[in-house]
Amino acid sequence: MAKNFHKPTRMCVSCRERVTQSNLLRLSCKNGRVSLFNGVGRSFYFCSSCQEDDKKLLKALMRQCKSNKRDELMNKLKEIITDDR
Ligand SMILES: [Zn+2]
Numbered sequence: 001m002a003k004n005f006h007k008p009t010r011m012c013v014s015c016r017e018r019v020t021q022s023n024l025l026r027l028s029c030k031n032g033r034v035s036l037f038n039g040v041g042r043s044f045y046f047c048s049s050c051q052e053d054d055k056k057l058l059k060a061l062m063r064q065c066k067s068n069k070r071d072e073l074m075n076k077l078k079e080i081i082t083d084d085r
Contacts, residue, residue, distance in 0.1 A: 012047035014060035019047045025081065032067035034076050036083075051081060 009018040024045040026037040037043040044064050050056050054074065061073045 010045045012050055013044045013064055014046055014050040014053075014056045017047055019045075021045075023048045025051055027064075027077075027080065029061075029065040029067075032065050032069065034061060034065055034073055034080070036080050 008021050010021055010024055011018050012024065024047055026043050026045055027034055028037040028041055028043040029035075030041065046057060046060070050060070057077060058070060058074055061077060062068060062070070065073060067073060
């Protein structure tokens with residue numbers, strides 16, 4: 001259908017919107033701990049608007065990481081987002 005070769009899109013795991021890859025934060029989870037995606041294993045994405053919404057982020061993060069450690073996940077995520085900018 002539409003020609004989107006030059007603009008790859010990914011789905012945000014929080015709002016499930018499809019966005020171009022440049023606007024996404026790519027993360028991965030290992031043993032219930034979140035980190036920036038380092039090229040290995042499974043990864044997931046957050047769009048830029050969801051990155052502004054802590055509640056949405058945390059909810060999606062808990063689902064992705066299969067973890068209930070809210071504080072730990074949130075602190076680490078904040079660290080990643082801050083480092084990334
Ligand atoms: Zn989103």
